[in-house]
Amino acid sequence: MASTTLTQKPQLSFWQIWNMCFGFLGIQFGFALQNANVSRIFQTLGASMDDIPMLWIAAPLTGLIVQPIIGYLSDRTWTGLGRRRPYFLVGAVLASLALFAFPNVPVLWIAAGMLWVLDASINISMEPFRAFVGDQLSPAQRPSGYAMQSFFIGVGSVVASMLPFLLEKVGVANTAEPGHVPDTVRYAFYAGGVVLLAAIGWTVLRTREYSPQQLASFDDCQPDTPARTPPLQPVNRNTLGIGCLLVGLFAVFAIRQFELDKQLYILAGGIAAYGLALLASGIARGHGMFATIMHDMHAMPTTMRQLAVVQFFSWFALFAMWIYTTAAVTEVHFDSTDTASVAYNEGANWVGVLFAGYNGFAALAAIVIPVMVRKWGLRLSHLFNTTLGGLGLLSMLWIRDPHMLMLSMVGVGFAWASILSLPYALLSDSVPAGKMGIYMGIFNFFIVIPQLVAASLLGLLLKTFLGGHPINALAIGGISLIIAGLCVLRVREPGTDVAY
DSSP states (O other): OGGGGOBOOOOOOHHHHHHHHTHHHHHHHHHHHHHHHHHHHHHHTTOOGGGHHHHTTHHHHHHHHHHHHHHHHHHTOOBTTBSSHHHHHHHHHHHHHHHHHGGGOOSHHHHHHHHHHHHHHHHHHHHHHHHHHHHHSOTTTHHHHHHHHHHHHHHHHHHHHHHHHHHHHTTOOOOOSTTSOOHHHHHHHHHHHHHHHHHHHHHHHHOOOOOHHHHHTBTTSSOSOOOBOOOOOHHHHHHHHHHHHHHHHHHHHHHHHTTOOTTHHHHHHHHHHHHHHHHHHHHHTTOHHHHHHHHHHHTOBHHHHHHHHHHHHHHHHHHHHHHHHHHHHHHHTSOOOOTTSHHHHHHHHHHHHHHHHHHHHHHHHHHHHHHHHHHHOHHHHHHHHHHHHHHHHHHTTTOOSGGGHHHHHHHHHHHHHHHTTHHHHHHHTTSOGGGHHHHHHHHTHHHHHHHHHHHHHHHHHHHHHSTTOTHHHHHHHHHHHHHHHHHGGGSOOTTOSOOO
16 A cells, blocks of 8 residues: 555656766766876876886775765765765865875875875765766666766766876976976866866756655665575674685785785785674674675675676776776887886877777767667667777777777777666666665775775786786776676666576
């Protein structure tokens, strides 16, 4: 009888969806500047190629910590500004300040710390945006909402990635004394701070939110795929926790004793930390934020567990691309590893253009993807797009003309747009409305964990088996994207009862 009182969410207009997603233009403006320029800043300040993955660890670790916390809190927040929007605004202010500070850091260790601040601040804004779409849109409109986010991600990233290149064209200095960041990069970061705050401010001012009571009255307040994995029993939890802690500690000892690659400490520490988290959740006995996050993680919907594998291979590939494209292109296509040389800085700027290219193609793909979904469904569309991305990264091994690399970016752009939209469309229909924020935060674990694994293993694989050439890391990324597409075929699609 209670179900007869439930109502459907109103269908939102194009411009309403536009306004609610517009803030993602600013978020991705900040992320694009980070992805295209942080390795360049690190190398300029004296980082060796072996140290780059370790320095990048700040980005995934801050997401691992910040996003589930913000998701948990935003599910339980209701203010005069709404449920998610207070977090949009706070994160935007902090991220803008960090963008102004980052290119002026004097030494490498401060740059590494500033990456923690910048990434954490952007994550405070970004995590609630994913839940915001699930809150505001009916299941039928969610693919369009996430595609709109992908469109703004593409547009923001195009401009942000090209800014150093464009600034050089109008006469801004693109080289500097050794150990100093060029003016092209500094001014690009300043512009990013302004754009990020303005775009998120637009969404905050031009949207409204359903109250928790209204959300509970809609007929999608419970997922259409209620299957959930049983939570760990106390005995199993403690056994697994002790086992992971011991394995992690033994791995730390072995790395130290046998003088193995220091980046393996990331993987060993992660295993030990997971063991401690399991044991701590048992002590908490189901109360408080931490215990809730751990419980929900182990009782996640089956669809979410299947998507975790897809996300692992997708984001492993993306992290490899973000870390190594600058070093690969400057070495192979511009024949320079000297960060003070004209050739290196021209190559680094060209990487910004390539990143702008794949984001521009992602914006176009975001328009096409809803058509793909209607024709092929969510899973086959994602398989097609990630395969294009994998082939795009693999093609960079054989292309030698830097201008022709833009063809590689077509495939990467389609994969990027798909990764940012279709897994979330598959996920949002399997998550209870009252836990949309926390589950979107937990889902971020499966974005962060592969990045930590990549930071831990890619340097070792490159140095030991792949001749130390960064271009080979892009080949690993290409293969990983194709595997991600194949894994999505196991995921149950909303409205069906089977997976392939």
